[in-house]
Amino acid sequence: MNLIPYGAAGVVTGSAYLLELEHARILIDFGMFQGDRELEAMNIVPEGLHARDLDAVILTHGHLDHCGRLPMLVRRGYRGSIFTTAATIEMAELVLRDAAHIMEADYERKLRKAQKKGMKVNRDDAPLFDADDVADTIKLMRAVDYDTLLDVAPGVAARFLDAGHMLGSASIELRVMDQGTTRRIVFSGDIGPHGLPFLRDPNPPEPADVVVMESTYGDRNHRSLADTLAEFSRIVQQAVAQNGKIFVPSFAIGRTQQLLYHLAELFKQKVIPAIPIYIDSPMGINATRIYQHHTELFDDESTALLRSGELLSLLTSVHTTETREESQAINDVKGPIVVIAGSGMATAGRILHHLRQNLDDPTAHVIIVGYQGHGTLGRKLVDGQQVVSVLGDKISVRAQIHTLGGFSAHAGQTELIDWGRHCIGPTTSVYLTHGEDDARTVLAERLQETTGVVPYLPTYAERLIV
Ligand SMILES: [Zn+2]
Numbered sequence: 001m002n003l004i005p006y007g008a009a010g011v012v013t014g015s016a017y018l019l020e021l022e023h024a025r026i027l028i029d030f031g032m033f034q035g036d037r038e039l040e041a042m043n044i045v046p047e048g049l050h051a052r053d054l055d056a057v058i059l060t061h062g063h064l065d066h067c068g069r070l071p072m073l074v075r076r077g078y079r080g081s082i083f084t085t086a087a088t089i090e091m092a093e094l095v096l097r098d099a100a101h102i103m104e105a106d107y108e109r110k111l112r113k114a115q116k117k118g119m120k121v122n123r124d125d126a127p128l129f130d131a132d133d134v135a136d137t138i139k140l141m142r143a144v145d146y147d148t149l150l151d152v153a154p155g156v157a158a159r160f161l162d163a164g165h166m167l168g169s170a171s172i173e174l175r176v177m178d179q180g181t182t183r184r185i186v187f188s189g190d191i192g193p194h195g196l197p198f199l200r201d202p203n204p205p206e207p208a209d210v211v212v213m214e215s216t217y218g219d220r221n222h223r224s225l226a227d228t229l230a231e232f233s234r235i236v237q238q239a240v241a242q243n244g245k246i247f248v249p250s251f252a253i254g255r256t257q258q259l260l261y262h263l264a265e266l267f268k269q270k271v272i273p274a275i276p277i278y279i280d281s282p283m284g285i286n287a288t289r290i291y292q293h294h295t296e297l298f299d300d301e302s303t304a305l306l307r308s309g310e311l312l313s314l315l316t317s318v319h320t321t322e323t324r325e326e327s328q329a330i331n332d333v334k335g336p337i338v339v340i341a342g343s344g345m346a347t348a349g350r351i352l353h354h355l356r357q358n359l360d361d362p363t364a365h366v367i368i369v370g371y372q373g374h375g376t377l378g379r380k381l382v383d384g385q386q387v388v389s390v391l392g393d394k395i396s397v398r399a400q401i402h403t404l405g406g407f408s409a410h411a412g413q414t415e416l417i418d419w420g421r422h423c424i425g426p427t428t429s430v431y432l433t434h435g436e437d438d439a440r441t442v443l444a445e446r447l448q449e450t451t452g453v454v455p456y457l458p459t460y461a462e463r464l465i466v
Contacts (some may be wrong), residue, residue, distance in 0.1 A: 032068025218443025
């Protein structure tokens, strides 16, 4: 068998693995590279990957860095099935439509700019796919239940196991007929931490012959959720005491719903009164609706809170603002309020007009809950820059900026090793992907200490014989 990583080999984006078997060719994930121009230039259908020759595609979850190149594959003629969970189909549709919309809007802006100067727009700036490609892609998706063995291609059966990373996320166990014997191949997908609200904890696979495993936080553990929640609670209490406004730049899926859950808990414990919460993002609103469609996937605690009606009764102060006018109107609302708006790194989206309006207010709080890339406004705030440029205006930062690292949707080092111990035996071949080289090198050492197996760190498009 051959295994070829077409992404996420030494980086955390672009997940894609081609598995070449005796009688079938299967692609596991086909995600987008995200980051600087050099990385984004890798958003291609590689030469070795022939869309029409594939027997099946398997998708682990709906994040763009796992599903974002699928519409390009469909544009190239892929017409087979894309197996994934029902919740992931809805998440992927939301994420891919949003990506198509952003690329089209970007392209039109560049086109107008170029036309004004009498120039042509760069061909590399053309959108990678459009809304029609997304619709064609979604049509190929087949809903799969967790924990059920399903034939996906000649001689290949797949089982999806809950990965606890986002709603619908899965690790994949493949059983492959190879020269008369059955072999087990595991793809971890992204592995969640323990104790995330709504989601079940990851369900690790049984011992396998081959394990392809993520290593995003392979070199460190997160601050504990309990400590993070204590700090979150302290910030909200302070804002309430000052009638201040809290702004949270947040990616619409996952963290937005997690924050709602934690706020509901604070309301329940009467730590703070039920202050107004604004989900100021059409995508956040849609993602929250998908959570409501898939309550069957919730963990026991969230299910109990939902069944009793308590969760919804605690969250009656939540407002969702779909239109631009509704979003602008939040400016006139007096504190204390919480506003959750994208984008997560404050590089675009509605969070920008809130920050322009409020960053110079000493009673305002900005809570940073996710990773902030170099050069982004979010990063400048984290780094304590005194004056920042927002939507073309220079603003003095007087608001209080807080960074909370413990809300990650990825397992930390200890949890990764615990997960790995379940499926790595003395003869397992282990490949570490989806992590920067520093992180996967450290994780490789720790895994070797605990399992005795020496993991391999593959490079892009390397043909691995497994
Ligand atoms: Zn992910």
